[in-house]
Amino acid sequence: MTALTRRSTLGLAALPLLTTPALAAPKKTGARPRPFLIGADISWIPEDEAAGARYFVKDQQKEPILLLRDAGFNAVRLRIFVDPANGYSKREPDKAWAGLEQTVKLGRRVRDAGMYLVLSFHYSDTWADPEHQGVPAAWSGYDLPKLAKAVDTHTHDTLVAMRAGGAPVDMAVIGNETTFGILWPHGRVKLSTPTGNPITDANHAKVGQVGGFDAFAALLRAGIAGARRAEPDIAIQLHNHLGRHWGIVREWTDALVARNVDFDVIGFSAYQQQRQGDWANSFDQFLKRYPGKGLLVAEYSSRKRYINDLVHALPDKRGWGTFIWEPTRHQEAIFDRNGENAGEGPKPDLLSQGINSAEAPGGLATAAPAPKPEPSGPMGVGGDYIANPLLDLYGRMAKDYRP
Secondary structure, eight states: OOHHHHHHHHGGGGGGGOOOGGGSOOOOOOOOSSSOEEEEEOTTHHHHHHTTOEEEETTEEOOHHHHHHHHTOOEEEEEEOSOGGGTTTTTSTTTOTTSHHHHHHHHHHHHHTTOEEEEEEOSSSSOOBTTBOOOOGGGTTOOHHHHHHHHHHHHHHHHHHHHHTTOOOSEEESSSSOTTEETTTTEEOOOBOTTSOBOBOTTSOBOOOSSHHHHHHHHHHHHHHHHHHHOTTOEEEEEESOTTOHHHHHHHHHHHHHTTOOOSEEEEEOSOBSSTTHHHHHHHHHHHHSTTOEEEEEEOOSSHHHHHHHHHTSGGGOEEEEEEESTTTSSSOSEEETTEESSSOOOOSBGGGOOOTTSOTTSSOOSOOOOOOOOOSOSSOOSEEEEOGGGHHHHHHHHHTOO
16 A cells, blocks of 8 residues: 555544644734724713713714714723622612623623623722722632632633623633732732832832732633633733833733733723823833734723824734723713713823822822722712714724724
8 A cells, every 4th residue: 555545545534643834723923803993991881871871972862882883982891890799889789780790781782782892800899900909708718729710710600691691702801900910919919110119009018929920820820711611712811000111011921921821912001101102112012022912902091092093003913902991981081961071081191290090009109099988879970971072083093994
């Protein structure tokens, strides 16, 4: 029997043994896998609707998600807490805003509108951010292995429930603003300023390295494993809130890459800079240092056209998109209410001009935040939200970015 005959006899069964380039796994390029994402985080909308909010373009009332879609948005990011009745939604525990049931409902509205859906996991019962990464009540007392298992299970079960409820998730964010880790103190990390001094948190206490990067990475890997077990093709995002600070981004990302945290895209917050050009520098350096990874802006408010153009123009299509945070009524909102901007209006993009409410003091701020009174009454903000001219920017961007 000739070699050719033997090959024909073996047929397709022999193919897995071959190691030709044609059968090799495709190399990740970091390029966005779909059109540029013009996104918004709109998790407040159900709360506001419950309080009587209505949304208008000129004189026409519209369903808010369809309003955003028709204005040029093609993606939505939602956040989810473990048990918000214990924390975020304790004023309205029966509603459990941003819990699983509410998020499935809102996610289904997003998918029914034909939009890309991103889910940001706050592994906490309330806000997880650079100042707070509290362990959920149900996980209290867990050691690191049990926490990792809980993260895996919670991520997996949430994504399975989202799909079962008609809201399959396209991208999972494994932790919100995790610059200093998650599930403190177990997964807390410390980073260095350019001078080598540890960053201090809002209370001027040194950020303790209880678990350090080994523990933080183990928790991230657990979340990623749960996500990919539920949705094998899901995109995995990590979130660092200091997009302006390349030195911290590099130290943080190097540590996670070295510990085999396998992600697809990094999301940066882009609210303020130390100096003009910081965001552009971070993005450029990131692409050079981490081939095969993409980046997006996970949160921003002001300088809308600038930040979108900056990300869209990144080489090799490695800028995946942007997500404006709560644009209905946060900071420079794209809606007016009672004749004024529904947020607080535009904010400075330079730290020297004052720290705005979105620049978490856990970064490089030196002053502790002012104590806030305990809120009362409905969680949502009702009223008539009238689209202002800022909304028109998104239609123009959608047209300009069209392939």
